[in-house]
Every structure is written in structure tokens, then in C-alpha cells.
Amino acid sequence: MNEEQLTKPTESAGAAQSEAPQTQPAAPEPQAEAPADPDEAILAEIGAKLGLDREATIAHLKHRPWPRWVVLAAAGLAVLVVVALAMSPRYFAAAAARERTYAALRDGDIAAALALISQADRSVPHTRQIRGLMGQVLIAAGRDSEGEAAIREVVSKDDVGAWVSEGQRLEKIVLGNLLFHQAEQAFQENRYDDAIAKLQEMIASQGDAPNLESSIGWCYLSKAEEGGGPKAVAAAREAFNKALALDPKSQNAQDGLAELDKLTSQGGSK
Amino acid sequence: MIPGILIALLTFPGVIVHEIGHEFFCRLTGVLVYDVKYFRVGNPSGYVIHSHPKNFSQQFWITVGPFIVNSVVAVVVALPAALPYFVLGAPMSILHWFLLWVGVSVGMHAFPSSGDAKSLLSSIKLYRAQAGPLIVLAYPFAWAIFIANVLRFFWIDFFYTAFLVSLVPKGLVALIK
Numbered sequence: 001m002n003e004e005q006l007t008k009p010t011e012s013a014g015a016a017q018s019e020a021p022q023t024q025p026a027a028p029e030p031q032a033e034a035p036a037d038p039d040e041a042i043l044a045e046i047g048a049k050l051g052l053d054r055e056a057t058i059a060h061l062k063h064r065p066w067p068r069w070v071v072l073a074a075a076g077l078a079v080l081v082v083v084a085l086a087m088s089p090r091y092f093a094a095a096a097a098r099e100r101t102y103a104a105l106r107d108g109d110i111a112a113a114l115a116l117i118s119q120a121d122r123s124v125p126h127t128r129q130i131r132g133l134m135g136q137v138l139i140a141a142g143r144d145s146e147g148e149a150a151i152r153e154v155v156s157k158d159d160v161g162a163w164v165s166e167g168q169r170l171e172k173i174v175l176g177n178l179l180f181h182q183a184e185q186a187f188q189e190n191r192y193d194d195a196i197a198k199l200q201e202m203i204a205s206q207g208d209a210p211n212l213e214s215s216i217g218w219c220y221l222s223k224a225e226e227g228g229g230p231k232a233v234a235a236a237r238e239a240f241n242k243a244l245a246l247d248p249k250s251q252n253a254q255d256g257l258a259e260l261d262k263l264t265s266q267g268g269s270k
Numbered sequence: 271m272i273p274g275i276l277i278a279l280l281t282f283p284g285v286i287v288h289e290i291g292h293e294f295f296c297r298l299t300g301v302l303v304y305d306v307k308y309f310r311v312g313n314p315s316g317y318v319i320h321s322h323p324k325n326f327s328q329q330f331w332i333t334v335g336p337f338i339v340n341s342v343v344a345v346v347v348a349l350p351a352a353l354p355y356f357v358l359g360a361p362m363s364i365l366h367w368f369l370l371w372v373g374v375s376v377g378m379h380a381f382p383s384s385g386d387a388k389s390l391l392s393s394i395k396l397y398r399a400q401a402g403p404l405i406v407l408a409y410p411f412a413w414a415i416f417i418a419n420v421l422r423f424f425w426i427d428f429f430y431t432a433f434l435v436s437l438v439p440k441g442l443v444a445l446i447k
Binding site: 039042043046058061062064067070073077080081083084085087088091092094095096098099124126127128129130154 | 286290297300302303304308321322346347349350351353354357358359360361365366368369372439442443444446
């Protein structure tokens, strides 16, 4: 049937219309009182065009098949969906394993969590959500260096979009905690440059913070006390001042500056 | 602001499925379909001309049809892509991107038009006596359509689609874990 032929007569005869959403003209409303037979004129016109009587026209309209292209497009789309879903069981398995990993972590069963997340990682390698969680589980299991490597892998992936930014923030926090722990360890072992590098990496990853700047200040101060020279003193002062700029009430930075003043007034930088 | 015609062009599968939704429910409820334009470059970008519904139930389902059909099709089509991307953050293939585009396009045309909502409200007045229990749903649904059409300016159709295609896979995973 010719669609163009039908458009005008049906509208003029007051047929109802349902239309695509973002368009302006409102569909003709049904009249306040139901007309006796508002569609008869349309049926008569369609019937005349098709050479059919009223009943045959209604039967024709009722049993008109869907356009071939609609059927083909729907079938094609269904095939693509089925093909894509057939490729998906591993994704479902990995996603389910990830959920069970969280459950195991909530139960405090680190070994089970590690087994589950490793299984998910094998099913779908190098996905950021799996690797990120795996890194956290590895750290929880005491395998810090492997965990750090896994987390670094996902934190460095900046192309993942906003949808996973929450996970990415979490991983950055975990990485930050790990770096801070490593910085503390380096400080205690008098490896001040290593400690400073870790703290600066934290700032680069998570943004500046008064406690991080103060910690850098204390590293330089300790370095100065052990013969770091005027450069270390200047760097310490700069770090403490940065901390105070970020938080003027920072006690840690104020204590550091006081200690630094004491050291310089004593001429103590060896 | 992005012109509606451009959005319709970019998301034309959604317009087609929207009209199929109207037509499907016309056929299902025995309302004669006189003419369908599944997609065209213009305003409206698609329409279905059908006989006047003879009762409230027919009008209700014809109005609600695209919302149901587009929402279901959006979720089903986007699911294979949404699962790796939204749940796992995995890289997607071209097939995944294609399905995500079709799914999002379809979801973005789920809301019926204001014209559809007006038809539904008129139908309530016309058939109030024999409307039955569906009338309880009809008023809130019609007003929800009006509000959604106003909020289109703020991309509510896009956010609705994002909600559908990102949260449903997560819900499914939570169910099968």
C-alpha cells in the first residue's frame, strides 16, 4: 500500500496519531465526545484505493505484515545481540567472581578472595576493575609489590571514562596508602631521598595536601641534620611553608619550621 | 544546544523502535494502523496514524508502548556491551560499540511525546466510566511524560538511558553471584 496516499486523508478525517518524542506538533486529541464513526471516511478512502469493501479493508489493515526491512533489521540485530552474548559468559563469570571476592573480603577470608579474583583475572585479563581489586587483595595478602604493580597498571589507564572513576579513586587511595607506608619505612631507614620520591609521587597522583608537604619537610630537615647542607634546609623550609599555605594551622608544619629555625640558629646543618 | 534534528539523526534507531512500539501495541490491542513513518528528516521524525481507540485500555497501551518496547530493547541490545564496559571496565570491540550505540539510541527515545500524554489524558476524560484499574496508573504516567518532556532540556532521556544500560547489568551480576 502506498503510504503517501494515506497520510492526508487519515489526518483530515481526524485519526489519532502517535509520534516520536522530540517533536513539536501535538497529536490530534480525541474529541470531547466520541464521534459516531470517526474512521469510516478513512476506511472508505483506503478501500476505494485498494478496490476493497469495508470489511476487506479492515481485514487488510489488521493482517498487513510488518515491512520486510523492519523484520530483517530486527532479525539482524537479534543475531548481533546473540553473538555478543555468546561472547559474554566469561564477562559474567568474571563479574560474578568479582562480587564473590568482595563477599570473601567482607568475611575476612583473604585466601578465598585471592583465589576468586585470580580466577576472574584469568577469565578476562587486563580489565581495570578486576586488576584494581586484585591489587588490593594482593596487598591485603601481604604481597605488596605484586599488588602495587596491579594497581599501578589500572591507575595509569586514564582512558576509561567517568563511569569507573569511583573505582579509580579508590585504587589511588590504596596506592597512596601503600606509598605513604613505603615512605615511612624509607624515612625510618634514613633513606630520605626515597621517602621524598614516594611522597612526591603521592602528591602527583592524589594532589597536594598539608601533611604530605610537612612530611617532605621533615625528610629534608632530617637530611639537613645529617649533612644535607643549605639546599636541604631551603627545601625543608619551602615544604613547610607550602604546608602552611595549604593549612595555616598545621601544627606539624609549625613544629617543623621551629625545629628548622633551631637547627639553623645553632648552625647545625652539617 | 544540539538541535533536535541532529539528535534524531544520531539516534535514528531509537525513533524507528519508538514508532514500532506504537504500531506493535496498536496491532496488539486491535487498533487499525493507517500509516506509519518510521523515520524521516523533519518534525516529527516519525509517526503512526491509527484509528481512534475504542476504549481506554487501547489508548493506554498505545501511549505506554514505546516506553516499554524502547526500554526493554535498549537494555537487551546494550547488555553485551554494558557488561564488560560498565561492570568490568574492559576494552570493547567494534561490535560492542555498535550495540552500545544502538542501545543508547533506543533508550533515548523511550519517553512518549507530550502529544501522547495529551491523548492519554483526553482518553481518561472520554472513557472514565469504563477505564478500570489502569486509570490509577494513567494519571501519574501522563504527568510523568509531561515532566520528562520538560526535563528533556536537561537530557533526562540520556540519563534515563545511562541508568538503564549501566545499572541493569550490575543488577544481573548481583543476581547471579
